[in-house]
Amino acid sequence: MRKTLRWLLSLVVLIGATGLGTASAGAAGGQADIKDRLLKIKGMSLIEEKPVEGYRFFVLDYEQPVDHRKPKKGTFKQRITVLHKSEKRPTVFFTSGYGLNTNPARSEPTRIIDGNQVSMEYRFFTPSRPQPADWTKLDIWQAASDQHRIYRALSPVYTRNWISTGGSKGGMTATYYRRFYPHDMAGTVAYVAPNNVDNNEDSAYDRFLANVGTPECRAALAGVERESLKRRDEMVARYEKEAADKGWTFDLVGSADRAFEVAVLDLSWAFWQYQRVSDCPTVPGRDATTEELYQFIERVSGFSFYSDQGMTPYVPYFYQAGTQLGQPSVKTPHVDDLLRYPGINEPRTFVPREIPMRFERNAMRDIDRWVRNHSSRMLFVNGENDPWRAEPFRLGKGSRDSALYVAPGANHGANINALREADRVAATESVLRWAGVRAEKTPSAQQRSAAELARPLVSFDRELDRPMVERLGGRLP
Numbered sequence: 425m426r427k428t429l430r431w432l433l434s435l436v437v438l439i440g441a442t443g444l445g446t447a448s449a450g451a452a453g454g455q456a457d458i459k460d461r462l463l464k465i466k467g468m469s470l471i472e473e474k475p476v477e478g479y480r481f482f483v484l485d486y487e488q489p490v491d492h493r494k495p496k497k498g499t500f501k502q503r504i505t506v507l508h509k510s511e512k513r514p515t516v517f518f519t520s521g522y523g524l525n526t527n528p529a530r531s532e533p534t535r536i537i538d539g540n541q542v543s544m545e546y547r548f549f550t551p552s553r554p555q556p557a558d559w560t561k562l563d564i565w566q567a568a569s570d571q572h573r574i575y576r577a578l579s580p581v582y583t584r585n586w587i588s589t590g591g592s593k594g595g596m597t598a599t600y601y602r603r604f605y606p607h608d609m610a611g612t613v614a615y616v617a618p619n620n621v622d623n624n625e626d627s628a629y630d631r632f633l634a635n636v637g638t639p640e641c642r643a644a645l646a647g648v649e650r651e652s653l654k655r656r657d658e659m660v661a662r663y664e665k666e667a668a669d670k671g672w673t674f675d676l677v678g679s680a681d682r683a684f685e686v687a688v689l690d691l692s693w694a695f696w697q698y699q700r701v702s703d704c705p706t707v708p709g710r711d712a713t714t715e716e717l718y719q720f721i722e723r724v725s726g727f728s729f730y731s732d733q734g735m736t737p738y739v740p741y742f743y744q745a746g747t748q749l750g751q752p753s754v755k756t757p758h759v760d761d762l763l764r765y766p767g768i769n770e771p772r773t774f775v776p777r778e779i780p781m782r783f784e785r786n787a788m789r790d791i792d793r794w795v796r797n798h799s800s801r802m803l804f805v806n807g808e809n810d811p812w813r814a815e816p817f818r819l820g821k822g823s824r825d826s827a828l829y830v831a832p833g834a835n836h837g838a839n840i841n842a843l844r845e846a847d848r849v850a851a852t853e854s855v856l857r858w859a860g861v862r863a864e865k866t867p868s869a870q871q872r873s874a875a876e877l878a879r880p881l882v883s884f885d886r887e888l889d890r891p892m893v894e895r896l897g898g899r900l901p
Contacts, residue, residue: 434471441883453854458511459812462506467487467488468485470483470484470485471485471526472885474527474528474734479508480508481508483505483882484504485503486501486577487501489545489572490554491561492566492573499613500553501554504524504542504544504545505525505541505542506542507528507529509538512584513538513543513697514585514587514859514861515540515585515586516534516539516588516802517571517575518542518590519544519545520546520560521592521594521596521741522593522594524543524544529543530879531892532892535880535881535882535884537855537859537861547562547570548743549737549740555874558744559780562744563748568605569607571588578900584859586608586609587609588608588861589610590617590892591615592901593617593900593901594615594893596617599791601796603791611858613805613855613892614802614817617812618813619816620750620751620813620815621788622750623788625754628814629811633693633696633754637643637696638704639709644707644709648707652718659684664715666727673732675732677735683730684730686768687721687757690899691721693754694726697836698835698895726898729897746770746781746783747782750783751899769899792818792897795819800824802826803826803851804816804817804826805831807840807842808832808835825832825852852879
């Protein structure tokens with residue numbers, strides 16, 4: 425009996441050892457770990473890997489040419505992140521058009537298609553800035569070429585369909601990328617992306633602001649702007665005290681008084697960009713105290729943004745606004761008699777004087793012509809009450825398999841989920857189709873309606889699924 429037990433025990437050990445050997449051989453002969461595959465890409469280096477349930481998340485540096493036309497003339501490190509689901513899933517290429525969120529997050533298209541997500545920090549936003557910085561290399565073609573090069577580097581790993589996306593300046597960026605490299609992506613979803621075709625013609629913004637919301641709300645906002653400028657001395661004294669307490673400086677704008685004037689001029693725009701009609705009752709009335717006016721402007725425009733500490737990180741945006749993108753100028757007849765610095769609210773104010781700027785008026789016209797005449801698989805989503813919708817991208821006879829949607833009552837946070845039901849279904853179906861995925865076609869699913877099937881493939885996650893557009897200060901897209 426003992427001999428039998430010893431024989432059985434030996435057999436179990438032998439089988440276990442054989443199994444372990446087989447497993448090790450399989451791992452060695454199987455596909456490499458995704459981190460190893462990413463780091464084998466020339467120019468790619470790991471900053472860190474962060475834990476996230478259901479994915480792997482990497483923060484990486486990728487070496488890019490400062491000038492894609494002259495790649496041997498110097499390089500810089502550009503930050504990207506990879507939210508990895510599976511090499512067998514499609515991939516979303518996301519950019520905010522600004523800096524990079526280095527925490528795990530999903531864009532709406534990523535949730536819709538249950539895909540991977542590659543996110544890129546826009547060039548010249550720190551730390552993705554060449555040193556020394558040649559600002560002439562900050563333009564939409566160079567940035568599109570950054571994306572193209574990242575796509576080329578990662579597409580052997582992620583071989584399924586790719587979709588580009590972004591919100592606001594990120595939506596603009598996704599569109600410019602498709603204009604210059606139209607065949608990289610299977611489709612593009614551009615959220616709340618303005619299209620300032622003619623920088624000298626901004627009357628569309630004046631008309632929009634004259635009709636958005638309700639007459640009562642517009643009048644109340646105008647009243648706050650005028651009353652705040654009438655109480656400028658009290659308000660600026662309050663501003664300067666807060667700046668001293670918090671270490672804010674105003675070298676870029678010039679003074680707290682100048683920064684205050686810009687904050688007031690941005691108030692109505694910022695209100696409609698981020699608030700809703702339902703917030704109109706929060707607008708202070710004629711009997712408001714100076715402190716109530718101050719706190720309202722702080723909540724809507726954000727006084728800290730107009731300090732050096734708030735604006736300096738966005739110098740690359742203002743540079744682009746003053747050289748290619750354009751910047752809306754709106755008329756303010758109700759406060760013009762109270763202004764000390766007429767014309768201050770323009771990009772040149774917010775870019776250090778040692779950086780030269782020259783406006784290229786044909787850059788946006790070229791993009792507009794391409795969208796109207798040559799684009800395909802483009803989806804634009806705008807908010808009904810968002811001032812940036814005043815000059816949207818428009819589709820033309822040459823636009824194929826594309827659509828423009830407006831979310832009713834929405835602001836700069838508009839997304840596909842906020843659309844009217846028929847539009848939501850159509851938009852979701854387009855994204856799923858472009859990505860090459862469909863909802864599971866089980867026998868029971870065949871009995872369900874198209875509306876039920878046109879749903880994101882994964883459930884909403886409060887931790888991962890962040891708004892497509894981060895709320896910024898001032899008049900930034």
